[in-house]
Amino acid sequence: MKPNTSRRLLLTLVAGFCTAMPALAQSSFPDRPIRLTVPYAAGGGTDLVMRAIAPGMAEILGQPVVVENKPGGGTINATTIVARAAPDGYSLLAVGAPIYLNTALVIKTPYDVQRDLMPLTLLVKNPGLLLVSNDLPVKSVKELIALSKSTQGGFSYGSAGNGSIGHLGGELLKVQLGLKMLHIPYKGSAPVLADLMGH
Numbered sequence: 001m002k003p004n005t006s007r008r009l010l011l012t013l014v015a016g017f018c019t020a021m022p023a024l025a026q027s028s029f030p031d032r033p034i035r036l037t038v039p040y041a042a043g044g045g046t047d048l049v050m051r052a053i054a055p056g057m058a059e060i061l062g063q064p065v066v067v068e069n070k071p072g073g074g075t076i077n078a079t080t081i082v083a084r085a086a087p088d089g090y091s092l093l094a095v096g097a098p099i100y101l102n103t104a105l106v107i108k109t110p111y112d113v114q115r116d117l118m119p120l121t122l123l124v125k126n127p128g129l130l131l132v133s134n135d136l137p138v139k140s141v142k143e144l145i146a147l148s149k150s151t152q153g154g155f156s157y158g159s160a161g162n163g164s165i166g167h168l169g170g171e172l173l174k175v176q177l178g179l180k181m182l183h184i185p186y187k188g189s190a191p192v193l194a195d196l197m198g199h
Contacts, residue, residue, distance in 0.1 A: 029088075029089055030061050030062070030063045030089070030090065031063070032063060032090065033063050033064040033065070033066055033090075034057075034061065034063060034064070034065045034066070034089075034090050034091075034092060035066050035068060035085075035090060035091050035092065036050055036054060036057075036065050036066065036067045036068070036092045036093075036094060037068050037070055037078045037081060037082050037091065037092065037093050037094070038050050038067060038068065038069050038070070038078070038094050039070055039071060039075035039077065039078030039079060039093070039094075039095055039098075040069065040071050040075075040160060040161075040187065040188030040189065040190075041069060041071040041186070041187045041188030041189075041190050041191050042069045042188075042190065043188075043190030044160065044188040044189040044190040045124075045126060045189055046094050046095075046096060046188075047067070047069060047188070047190070049094075049123065049124055050067050050094045051067050053123075054066075054067050071161075071187035071188050072161075072187050073161075074098055074102060074107070074161045074162040074163045074164070074185075075095055075096075075098040075099065075102070075161070075163075076102065076107075076109050076110075078093060078095075079093060079095065079099065079109070079111060079117070080109070080110050080111055082117070083110075083111035083116040083117060084111070092120075093117070094123075096164075096165070097164070097165050098161070098163045098164055099113060099117075100113070101163045101164075101165075101168065102163050105163055107163065128165055128166065128169050130144075130173075131193075131196060132144060132196075133196055133197070133199045135199065145177055145179065148179050148180070148181070149178075149179065153180060153182075154179055154180025154181050154182070155179075155180075155181055155182075156181065156182040156183070156184050157170045157181050157182070157183060157184065158183075158184045158185075158186050158192040158195060158196070159183065159184075159185060159186065159192065160185075160186060160187075160188050160189045160192065161185045161186060161187060161188070162183075162185045164185075166189070166192075167183060167185065170183060171183070
């Protein structure tokens with residue numbers, strides 16, 4: 001199927017975008033700064049990766065690449081901004097699984113992923129991690145499960161937001177192990193880790 005050139009750009013891997021730079025250099029693109037929107041709070045994994053590669057992108061493109069954090073709404077807020085931007089390649093979005101999970105979970109969004117966004121490429125693959133505070137008296141998942149089952153009301157767990165991989169992983173763990181767990185959505189992984197380390 002021929003790509004719809006009116007669709008916006010969805011950034012999942014900047015490396016693939018950078019490999020196309022020689023071809024783009026023959027046109028007038030870019031002639032102004034590029035906005036790279038991150039739908040999570042500053043300091044999280046996606047934000048750190050984008051800030052690490054933005055200088056290299058800027059050097060190749062010959063224009064500044066400005067990273068902007070727009071957390072909240074399970075990535076819908078940031079995605080809406082990029083989906084509504086002019087389809088000229090100056091608005092990029094760094095996003096992970098929620099872009100697809102929101103649709104799979106039948107979450108109503110003000111954009112259509114297939115119509116309004118154009119995927120570029122994959123940037124990172126990262127494992128899911130189950131982390132607990134050092135103050136919790138457990139040294140294994142087995143001990144964590146036992147403690148959770150013996151604690152009235154169970155435990156709460158945080159994730160980078162509703163529909164995130166952490167959220168779905170937590171719900172899967174809860175169902176498969178018969179645990180009582182309350183999900184607390186954050187606006188990114190950095191705030192979750194800050195709260196976790198503060199307890």
